Amino acid sequence: MPEQDPQRRRHNFEEVPYGYTEELALLEARRCLKCKKPGCVQGCPVNIDIPGFIKLIEEGKFIEAAWKLKEQNTLPAVTGRVCPQEVQCESKCILGKKGEPCAIGRLERFAADYAIKKGAINVPRLPPATGKKIAIIGSGPSGLTVAGDLAKLGHSVTIFEAFHVTGGVLMYGIPEFRLPKHIVQFEINYLRKLGVEILTDYVVGKAKTVDELLCGGYDAAFVGTGAGLPIFLGIPGENLIGCYSANEYLTRNNLMKAYLFPEFATAPIRSKCVVTVGGGNVAMDSARTAQRLGARSIIVYRRSRDEMPARAEEIHHAEQEGVELMLLTNPLRVIGDKNGRVVGLECIKMKLGEPDASGRRKPVPLPGSEFVVECDTVVPSLGNRSNPLIPMTTPDIKTSRWGTLICDPDTLETSKKGVFAGGDIVTGAATVISAMGQGKIAARSIHEYVTTGKVSKPVAKTETAENDKK
Amino acid sequence: MSEITFTIDGVEVRTEKGDTVLEAAQKAGIRIPTLCAHPALEPYGACRLCIVEIEGLRGFPPSCTTPAAAGMVVKTKTPQIVDLRREVLKLLLSGHTSPCLVCLHRVQCEKYRPVSSKAGKTTRCFTCSNRDQCSLRELAVEYNIQDLDLPIIYRNLPLERTDPFMDRDYNVCVLCGRCARICKKIHGSAVISFINRGKNARIGTAFGRDHTEADCKFCGACIDICPTGSLTDRFAKWYGKPDEAPETNCLICPIGCRMRVKLKDGNHIASTMTDFTREARLCAIGRFVVPQLLNGPRRLKTHKIRIADGLINASRPDAVRGAAERLAKKAGDSFALVTHSQTVAEEIYLLKKFTNEVMKSKNFFIAGTDGEKVHLPAGIKTLYMTGDLVDGLAGLETIIIADMLPSAAQQSADVVLAAAGLTEISGSFTNAAGKIEELDAVARPAADIVPDWRLVCEIAGQMDAPGFTFATTRQIKAEMTQKGEAFTPGVMPDPSPLNDTRFLPRWYRGHLMSDIVVSLRALNPPEESAVQETTETTALSPFKVLEKIEVVANTHETTIYAPAIAEKCQPGQFIIAMVNEKSERIPYTIADFDRANGTITLVTLEAGRSSRDLALTARGDSLAHVAGPLGMPVEVKKYGTVVCAGGCYGVGAILPIARAMKEAGNRVICIEEASSHYLLYWQDKLSAVCDELLIVTKDGSAGMKGGIQEVLAMLVARGEKIDQAYVIGCTFMMMLVSNLAKELSIPTQVALNPIMLDGTGMCGACRVSLEGETKFACVDGPFFDGHKINWEELMSRNTSYQGVEIEALPQKGVKLAHTCRCEKNRH
Incomplete structure (x- = not known):
């Protein structure tokens, strides 16, 4: 797929891949074998009719292809960009056995973008209103999916969002150059057209609690509040000025648009050298953002490249843009000056030892290999714990020892009647599409619950995305 | 004699x-x-x-x-x-x-x-922005004034910030009359003078008009001669005391006024007259606009090269190399170089030499200072220009622009070089009177930014052209003298901009200056501005401002309609507010709430851009966003004797806590701290919810002299057993009180207000250390045990964005939200 030149894009926040042209899309769609028993659909957490939409592209019916996507997937323009297709649909593609699998993700993005560009929104005819009210808490990928599916079934849906902007991690976390924010807002506007009510600046738990919502006229509630509690390194010097969680580093730029300071009032983080600690997709996002803000950008990761949880494509993009990788390196202490500002990160070299519980080889320090990386900003990007707000304010909801909500894996009903959950608040930090897959399951359960009062296990167990990559 | x-x-x-x-x-x-x-x-x-x-x-x-x-x-x-x-x-x-x-x-x-x-x-x-340069303060320290047995009279005059470039706060004025006298001395008739008599005497314009209406020339002499912080330069004021003040000349118009350049960290933040005489006066451009051209947010700070269809940032060597590559083999009359006259003679000479000798072209043009763009003759394919100076770039194959400010033309450029200019360059300038002034480069631009002549030398060097190995403008001048180059003076502007703001220079390097320095539009008729003012889009919101008053100076009481928050909020909680869609998310403690009417009340101080936006709202406006209630409420129960102490905005914040503690059956002692009697407010509201209200002021003008800690010590000395204390105010005050409370073993909860971003526990910006353990003030707080807090770290973290915050402050004049007297007298 054509991409922005790395030398150019390392300085701007515009999207990296340009997307297929019509010609390229037609060529790629022709490669699809339209299998009778398509493996790709099984690989898709939201069960998109993949051969179906690709066939429409092949026929030149781009808008119809986009509508086909929308039947199963509330956010095709988003997932076409951020899904790890290489371990999902595309990994199951027959073509992949001998050569390159069909580029399902890129085709998905092409069709969705085409419809957005043409303004061709197909609002399906909605069934008669059921009169059932459902509260969705959190407007991230899982909440948006539940909202879309339930609205299409005729329920009255309200989304409660604590931030001033709808979209959750799609807005605050994933940077503009990976997921343009107008695309997210376009997809959310589609939900509004379906009749979904969205209340921003509403902190459920602090304003009304889940119990109060259920007593106050809502028939069911879905909790999709995500994993938003940053994990720090737990090493000395972490509270020095210049040490930021990846959440803060990204939120300042993505949600608050600090890179447009002073037009936007939120102060930017101006650095000469940023060290991002971690090897996941969020670390890549932070490091690439740092690069774009004009800093030297270094990633420190304690294992080797093969163990990095980030998508290969993201690591590749980061390196192309000039992000430096310091592998097998573990931070020991953040060093500050007399004004309490970061001036360096002391690290130690590591080597890989025996595999640990996760199956990955455990890194062990090499004594005497300590060294200091001079930098003025350190961004620990070690993942997030689940948001504690709902468990704290909903006494009878059960949580695991990691703070995630305990749910029936097949129905996603929580220990509290009428309350369902999905996404990172259930799985711990995972991917956009796995959250959306859970949204689909929860929507099915909620529909059954509000119409029949019961929740049954689905006949054929739906495959949930289990990889832990974001 | x-x-x-x-x-x-x-x-x-x-x-x-x-x-x-x-x-x-x-x-x-x-x-x-x-x-x-x-x-x-x-x-x-x-x-x-x-x-x-x-x-x-x-x-x-x-x-x-x-x-x-x-x-x-x-x-x-x-x-x-x-x-x-x-x-x-x-x-x-x-x-x-x-x-x-x-x-x-x-x-x-x-x-x-x-x-x-x-x-x-x-x-x-x-x-006070003038704290480090205040004559009165120096005298008070010299004369060791420790006590004031006279009350401080605070007149609460409105802050005048409607005019361009200057803020006026006559509450600080000591009526020395320097400003009015210098105005009369320089301009013959004074724009400002003493008005009113006796204790109402003050400085002002006739009929209370704005200075723009009162024919002020904006020479800035009144600001520079004021011994206090009454008159301030809006752009420069928060940068603090300048480090150096060397002299050079203004290059904007041929008059070439001599000026003193106030430098902070090498940046030109203000220019002042070299002498307080009519002859030495400056116009508004020299005094106020030049610093903003150089150090305003729109200054070009990076070089750029075109790759494919976009411009990318580049280092100076890369950009120079890129320019040299693009100019190679382009020699001949298809090349043109366009520069401007607002620079030193050496630079113009060198650019001409480059055009003639390296590019072998006779097409060298100097644009005038009137904004008239150069029309290129037919056949030009390659252009090098030092500003936004050419009309019609269509048909050009290569464009190289060296500039200090952004322009639309740069979108079509192949290379954009960020250049130095004005007070950042040295050389000779022949003023309109024919006098040759030798200028020194006094301001220091960023490391990678150099004058145009040096850029051209570097490009010529890359092209292996001989004769461009100059290290200083002095060397260039020597060559000019050797060749018998004439130093021709510019044309004296008539009428002079020094006498009438209508005739101020408007253009610099082909940029309309009022597009760059917005406050200049108040002096230049706006219809000539090329850029339409952007209107901010604020989404409709339910967060309507129902009441808004400045309860005491710089302290604002805002009542907002927010029923979902009012219904649930508890004493001690806070909200996150955004005044408009481009605001920061700023936490404010809820000072009061009315569940029946669905309102919350905030008491806020103006202390930067976002709190200023809130301070400038008026009844009937709506805030874009208000989220809450956030944070953990205080634990309301029967403790025995509870002290609720507040200073500044914290006086508002302790009200609901005192009320709840009283209702829970405690004996409640409220302490209100203020610097002086004129900053006390809500004594009636506090009295109504406590058993005893104690007032303490730093100057002793009301109640005890000192701070909350002195009152706590007094309470203990008189035999009070304090079972629990709540302290809210600035971090410094809470630190002092907590330190004493720890000694006196008084259990103390303080409400911390560190920098926050989301306020819901997501970012960790607000982390504080309590005996080595890290907590998030937004979700774990805002109340913490004052005995355990690492105060040094907290104070240090609060300075994270100190420099950047100054840049965020708007420079345009604004009207303060209308506050009518009837409201003011309500308390």
Whole structure:
């Protein structure tokens, strides 16, 4: 797929891949074998009719292809960009056995973008209103999916969002150059057209609690509040000025648009050298953002490249843009000056030892290999714990020892009647599409619950995305 | 002139006849303190600080108005005079916002808070932008004024910030009259003068008009001569005391005024006259606009090269190489170079030499200062220009632009070089009078930014062209002299911009200056502006402002309709507000709430851009976003005796806590702390919810003298057993109180207000350390055990964005939200 030149894009926040042209899309769609028993659909957490939409592209019916996507997937323009297709649909593609699998993700993005560009929104005819009210808490990928599916079934849906902007991690976390924010807002506007009510600046738990919502006229509630509690390194010097969680580093730029300071009032983080600690997709996002803000950008990761949880494509993009990788390196202490500002990160070299519980080889320090990386900003990007707000304010909801909500894996009903959950608040930090897959399951359960009062296990167990990559 | 001889403090002094005693003393190096006197002004005798004793004369005549006479015996430092002077000084301080000067904790305060708070109205030294340059403050320290037995009279005049470039806060004014006198001296008739009489006397314009309407020339002399923080330069004020003040000339128009350049970290933040005379005066462009062209947010700071269809940032060597590559093989008359005349002669010479010798072209053009763009002759394919100087770029194959400011033309450029200019460059400038001025580069741009002539030398060097190995403009000048180049003067502008703001220069390097410096639009008719002012889109929101008053100076009480928050909020919680879609998310403690009417009330201080936006809202406006209630409420139960103490905005914040504690059956003692009596508010509201209200002021003008910690000590001394204390206010105050409370073993909860971003536990910006353990103030707090907090770390973290915050402050004049007197008297 054509991409922005790395030398150019390392300085701007515009999207990296340009997307297929019509010609390229037609060529790629022709490669699809339209299998009778398509493996790709099984690989898709939201069960998109993949051969179906690709066939429409092949026929030149781009808008119809986009509508086909929308039947199963509330956010095709988003997932076409951020899904790890290489371990999902595309990994199951027959073509992949001998050569390159069909580029399902890129085709998905092409069709969705085409419809957005043409303004061709197909609002399906909605069934008669059921009169059932459902509260969705959190407007991230899982909440948006539940909202879309339930609205299409005729329920009255309200989304409660604590931030001033709808979209959750799609807005605050994933940077503009990976997921343009107008695309997210376009997809959310589609939900509004379906009749979904969205209340921003509403902190459920602090304003009304889940119990109060259920007593106050809502028939069911879905909790999709995500994993938003940053994990720090737990090493000395972490509270020095210049040490930021990846959440803060990204939120300042993505949600608050600090890179447009002073037009936007939120102060930017101006650095000469940023060290991002971690090897996941969020670390890549932070490091690439740092690069774009004009800093030297270094990633420190304690294992080797093969163990990095980030998508290969993201690591590749980061390196192309000039992000430096310091592998097998573990931070020991953040060093500050007399004004309490970061001036360096002391690290130690590591080597890989025996595999640990996760199956990955455990890194062990090499004594005497300590060294200091001079930098003025350190961004620990070690993942997030689940948001504690709902468990704290909903006494009878059960949580695991990691703070995630305990749910029936097949129905996603929580220990509290009428309350369902999905996404990172259930799985711990995972991917956009796995959250959306859970949204689909929860929507099915909620529909059954509000119409029949019961929740049954689905006949054929739906495959949930289990990889832990974001 | 004949000389006379007399004695001062026993020293024989010779001086010219006609000198005043003060002048004679100054010539002899004998210090007599002054305030209203200024070397540039006629003797005035307003402040009476320079009083002396003269044998044979009754009373204590001011030395500034007393002519020296032969044989006089003058004493300046007798105990009686020093004593009198201290009294005079106290009188002056009682009309100034001076509680910080007599505060017991001043030294500590200045150690922990080295930078003033960016307030609107100046209520005390800590909120004054002029703190480090204040004459009155220096005198108070010199005369060791520790106590004011006179009340401070605060007049609560409105802050005047409607005019371009300057803020005026006459509450700080000591009526020395310097501003009005210098205005009259320089412009013949004064725009500002004393108005009203007696205790209502103040400085102002006739009929209270804005300065723009009152024919102010915006020369800035009044700001520069003001001994206090009454008159301030809006752009420069929060940068603090300048480090250096070298001189150079203004290059904007051919008059080429000499000016003194105020530098902070090498950046030109203000220019002032070299002398307070009519001849040395500056126009608004030299005084205010040049610093903003150089250091405003729109200054180009990076070089750029085109790759494919986009411009990317590049280092200077890369950009120079890129330019050289694109100019190679383009020699001939298809090349044109367009520059401007607002620079030094060496630069123009060198650019011409480059055009003729390296590019072998005769197409060298100098654009005028009138904004008229150059029309290129037919056949030009390659263009190098040093600004936004050419009309019609279509048909050009290669465009290289060296500039200091952004332009639309740069979108089509192949290379954009960020250049230095104005006070950042050295060289010769022939002014309209024909005088050749030798200029030094005084301001220092970022490391990678150099003057145009040096860029061209580097490009020529890359192209292996000989004759461009100059290291200084002096070397270029030597070559010019050798070749007999003439230094031709520019044309004197007529009418002069120094006399009429309508004739101010409008263009710099082909940019309309009012597009770059927005406040200039107040002086230049807006219809000539090429850029339409962007209107901010604020989404419709339910967060309507129902009431808004400035409850005391710089402290704003805002009541907002937010039923979902009002229904659930508990004492001690806060909200996150965004005034518009481009605001920061800022936490504010809920000061009061009304569940029945669905409202919450905030008490906020103006201390930066976002709190200023909130301060400027008016009844009927809507805030874009309000989220909450956030944070953990205080634990309301029966403790016994509970102290609720607040300072600044915290006075508002303790109200709901005191009320709840009282309702829970506690004996509640409220302590309200303020710097001075004129900053006290809500005593009636607090009295209604507590058993005892104690007032404490830093200057002792109401209640006890001191701070909350002094009151706590007093309570313990009188035998009170305090079971629980809640303290809300600035971090510094909470630290002082907590330190004492720890010694006295009083359980103390403080409400921390660190920098936050989301306020829901997502980012960790607000982390604080409690005995080594990290907590998030937004979700774990805002209340923490004051005994355990790592205060040093917290204070340090609060300075994270100190420099950046100044840049965020808007420069355009604004009207303060209307506050009518009936509302003001409500409390």
